[in-house]
Amino acid sequence: MRPLLASIIAGVTTLLAIPSYAASGSFSTLGYNVAGIPFEYTGANATLHTPIISCYVKPYTIVNVQEDFNWHADLYNDCDNHLYRTPTSGGIGFGDGLNTLSNFAWDDLDRVTWSSRSGADALTPKGFSMVRMRLATGVYLDVYNLHAQAGTSSAELAASVSDVNQMLGYIESNSAGNAVMVVGDTNTRYTRQGQNFWAFLNHGFTDVWIQKIRNGQVPAIGNPLLCGTPQVASPTCEITDKALYRDNGFVGLVASNYVDHGDAVDNAGTQLSDHHPIEVDWRYATPSNRALSDQFGGPHGTSYNDVSQLPPNPSVSTVTIQTGSRVDHVEIALSNGYVFSHGGTGGNAQTLVLGAAEYLNAVNLCSGQYQGHTRIFSIALSTSAGRTLSGGTSTASCTTYSAAAGWQIVGFHGRSADEIDKLGVVYAPVATGVPAGRQPLRFINAGTGRCLDVNGGTMANGTSVDQWYCNGGSNQLWSYDDSTGMVRSMSDPHYCLDNGGNYGDGANLMIWSCSGNNNQRFKFDPSSGLLTLRSLATEVVDGGAAAGATAQTLAPNGSNTQRWTLTQ
Numbered sequence: 001m002r003p004l005l006a007s008i009i010a011g012v013t014t015l016l017a018i019p020s021y022a023a024s025g026s027f028s029t030l031g032y033n034v035a036g037i038p039f040e041y042t043g044a045n046a047t048l049h050t051p052i053i054s055c056y057v058k059p060y061t062i063v064n065v066q067e068d069f070n071w072h073a074d075l076y077n078d079c080d081n082h083l084y085r086t087p088t089s090g091g092i093g094f095g096d097g098l099n100t101l102s103n104f105a106w107d108d109l110d111r112v113t114w115s116s117r118s119g120a121d122a123l124t125p126k127g128f129s130m131v132r133m134r135l136a137t138g139v140y141l142d143v144y145n146l147h148a149q150a151g152t153s154s155a156e157l158a159a160s161v162s163d164v165n166q167m168l169g170y171i172e173s174n175s176a177g178n179a180v181m182v183v184g185d186t187n188t189r190y191t192r193q194g195q196n197f198w199a200f201l202n203h204g205f206t207d208v209w210i211q212k213i214r215n216g217q218v219p220a221i222g223n224p225l226l227c228g229t230p231q232v233a234s235p236t237c238e239i240t241d242k243a244l245y246r247d248n249g250f251v252g253l254v255a256s257n258y259v260d261h262g263d264a265v266d267n268a269g270t271q272l273s274d275h276h277p278i279e280v281d282w283r284y285a286t287p288s289n290r291a292l293s294d295q296f297g298g299p300h301g302t303s304y305n306d307v308s309q310l311p312p313n314p315s316v317s318t319v320t321i322q323t324g325s326r327v328d329h330v331e332i333a334l335s336n337g338y339v340f341s342h343g344g345t346g347g348n349a350q351t352l353v354l355g356a357a358e359y360l361n362a363v364n365l366c367s368g369q370y371q372g373h374t375r376i377f378s379i380a381l382s383t384s385a386g387r388t389l390s391g392g393t394s395t396a397s398c399t400t401y402s403a404a405a406g407w408q409i410v411g412f413h414g415r416s417a418d419e420i421d422k423l424g425v426v427y428a429p430v431a432t433g434v435p436a437g438r439q440p441l442r443f444i445n446a447g448t449g450r451c452l453d454v455n456g457g458t459m460a461n462g463t464s465v466d467q468w469y470c471n472g473g474s475n476q477l478w479s480y481d482d483s484t485g486m487v488r489s490m491s492d493p494h495y496c497l498d499n500g501g502n503y504g505d506g507a508n509l510m511i512w513s514c515s516g517n518n519n520q521r522f523k524f525d526p527s528s529g530l531l532t533l534r535s536l537a538t539e540v541v542d543g544g545a546a547a548g549a550t551a552q553t554l555a556p557n558g559s560n561t562q563r564w565t566l567t568q
Contacts, residue, residue, distance in 0.1 A: 118151070174302055187240050243255075253282060319332050323378070361402065376392070451476040452465060539555065
């Protein structure tokens with residue numbers, strides 16, 4: 001069976017007329033372990049089958065292949081004609097065997113080797129890769145490919161657990177605020193004791209097999225789900241080749257179909273690989289009240305994206321830049337007090353305070369090379385009142401992003417470290433009237449009467465959050481945004497409540513720079529008083545009994561230390 005929609009071979013995108021920026025489209029993905037290693041290890045004849053696979057994968061919009069080692073040239077050169085293809089990282093023993101073929105343009109390719117490897121998996125640098133796909137103007141999707149470690153010995157299971165934790169840590173750091181897709185050979189099963197692939201679900205991912213084939217029912221650990229021969233994904237057969245996704249509230253990514261293909265065979269009916277190709281058909285649709293420009297700059301630094309943190313009707317009150325020879329830092333503060341801050345601490349700071357009914361409507365950027373990296377060298381922001389804020393050094397490589405009539409710039413997306421490496425802007429309709437400001441609130445524990453408190457009032461990454469006697473201090477004041485699930489400190493809105501990436505019982509809460517990643521998404525239910533992890537309702541915030549006790553996430557137990565009142 002081929003892709004169900006013939007029109008999605010190269011992806012179909014519709015961009016509506018201004019003033020609406022909304023984009024929509026559909027495409028297909030294929031995950032396929034192509035067994036490109038010697039016959040004695042897989043039983044597959046890569047010399048005969050790889051040229052056939054080259055034709056098989058051709059119709060799909062995005063293809064993630066694993067074990068693409070010694071027959072890579074046959075895969076790319078015989079029949080396939082995808083417009084964008086990752087360069088090989090080398091044959092077996094040297095490369096990771098991961099490649100992505102796409103009809104969407106991509107950038108920001110990264111390859112990461114597993115930090116803990118065991119047995120035969122240590123003989124080649126297996127790991128995962130990421131490319132940032134551009135589905136349409138300003139519509140980006142982080143596509144991850146992986147080949148996890150195999151085996152069921154104690155050492156191999158420990159390595160598998162390490163793989164999952166390493167990859168999720170990378171995603172939360174490097175894809176914060178972005179839509180994410182994971183397609184590859186996980187060598188894991190939800191049902192297998194000693195593995196932890198279910199952690200992806202805790203981080204807010206949806207497994208398409210669970211969604212489409214099992215009607216949303218996650219299989220229990222220990223359930224054998226015996227597949228028989230051949231193994232074909234079904235409600236009673238779990239395979240290790242998986243496809244997962246997590247939307248960011250902007251791309252509007254939806255999986256529409258899942259197919260485990262049994263038709264990848266040669267003329268004799270022999271399977272082309274020891275794995276079946278897995279197809280998923282997708283559609284996306286961005287909202288009518290948000291848009292992103294493309295990004296300008298280089299592939300270094302860490303990704304950031306403000307779009308998923310915005311309140312319903314954002315309005316900018318101040319914009320700050322720090323510049324010297326290049327652009328070190330950019331920051332927007334909204335009228336409700338939210339702050340979006342990116343880059344390092346260097347440069348000379350300049351701040352523009354916007355007047356009533358004034359808004360940002362354009363930005364000019366220039367890039368150049370510094371220490372082998374492409375960085376943003378200059379920035380000039382313009383307002384509807386004809387004012388500008390600029391700094392840095394102009395170059396010959398420049399671009400301008402301008403908001404359409406009735407729209408404004410309200411945030412950024414791109415990459416940064418100690419300077420700004422890449423920059424794009426987030427658009428929203430010009431706000432009418434004055435948006436409501438942040439309301440300072442206290443979380444008061446029902447069991448102790450004490451307040452959720454930033455320990456010692458220290459505003460820094462990793463400072464613990466505890467419960468302490470309510471004293472009116474700003475370190476006990478928070479703002480809660482139900483639309484995003486983010487809990488920001490009123491003492492310093494650069495910092496948000498964060499679970500530290502730990503989704504299990506006993507995870508200590510802390511504050512961390514607001515990034516919009518899943519670790520910072522909570523859900524408060526005023527009727528029950530429970531403050532839960534947004535993607536894992538079985539973990540609630542518990543204040544403990546003692547004054548100064550660090551707030552933790554625990555399984556609900558009905559105690560009052562897990563109930564909170566949100567009050568002024």
